Amino acid sequence: MSRQVIAKVSQQALLHNVEVVRALAKDSKILAMVKANAYGHGLVQVAKALSTVDALGVASIEEALHIRQAGVKTDIVLMEGIFNADELTLVQTHRFILVVHHFSQIQALQAYEKPLLQKFKVWLKVNTGMNRLGFSPAEFQDAYSMLKRLPQVEFIGSMTHFAKADEKDNESTLRQYQQFYALLSEKEGLRCLANSAGILAWPQSHADWVRPGLMLYGASPFPNSTGRDLNLKPAMSLHSTVIAIREVNAGEQVGYGGMWESFGHCSKIAIIAMGYGDGYPWHAKNGTPVLVNQQRVGTVGRISMDMLAVDVSSLNDVKVGDPVVLWGDDLPIEEVARHAGTIPYELFCRFTERVTVEMTN
Ligand SMILES: Cc1ncc(COP(=O)(O)O)c(C=O)c1O
Incomplete structure (x- = not known):
């Protein structure tokens, strides 16, 4: 027999974990993170197994194409948006949804001249303290207005990402949350903030959409607990x-x-x-x-x-x-x-x- 090193992934456990998310965030839709080969669990097989989620999140157009070409019809969100303007044609063809975190991405949308199959669906990313991707609070109004004005864009809403949601006593998550809501007051569109730790520890952040990753795979985002402690099943x-x-x-x-x-x-x-x-x-x-x-x-x-x-x-x-x-x-x-x-x-x-x-x- 050949060398047998096998990672077995349980579809039943994945679906159980989706239900845990649903039970915690009853009024939110689920954008399931399947980037990085579905956290090592196998991109296509997990994308197919997660039949009960509302959308799938990936880090690149290659990941998105891989899933789409395998026949998955679920909405797919490019969590870092496009890396260059050429990708927009594929975004159109395959109806990918874009996160926009930088003015150059808005400019690429603005300059898109081919006939539209449908409008580009766009989430606006706001930086509220993670200091990774997203428009700063000072830039937000401009980015928002530019996107809203573009006839080729259907604005879905705004998202931000927590830096310390796994630290249950750290108030910085609340500050990020408050800043996000302050910026968005009177603004149209859906809201999306919570990763796994946000879903589990910060119920006020559930909003319209949640973005679980690790917890779907049955592991805990907190340093001193296991997935089992959180009613998750290791996938x-x-x-x-x-x-x-x-x-x-x-x-x-x-x-x-x-x-x-x-x-x-x-x-x-x-x-x-x-x-x-x-x-x-x-x-x-x-x-x-x-x-x-x-x-x-x-x-x-x-x-x-x-x-x-x-x-x-x-x-x-x-x-x-x-x-x-x-x-x-x-x-x-x-x-x-x-x-x-x-x-x-x-x-x-x-x-x-x-x-x-x-x-x-
Ligand atoms: C923007 C964004 N949202 C959500 C997630 C999911 O995070 P987690 O796996 O902690 O649930 C990630 C993961 O890195 C992310 O980058």
């Missing part, structure tokens, strides 16, 4: 197998640099087909949890490119071919992320093409 479980077992004598070390030593007694070590060449984090510390035969053990030594080692001295009957779960239902990705000094977002996005990502029911 992904990452699987591999044991490919070797060895006895390591007291005083012997394991792996590159000998970063782990069997102290005072002999240890049983299982080698697993999973390494940083698959996307598993090299930074994972000794003791990062792994499930072997559904039982929790910890990594020992450095993660290699194609393999990692775990101490299975406490387990009976471990053998080559036994199943291994690196994260999933019974092993929260948040815990693995903490051991590796990173966040679930990054773990999801690290997979290389060696990992098969497949949808299950």
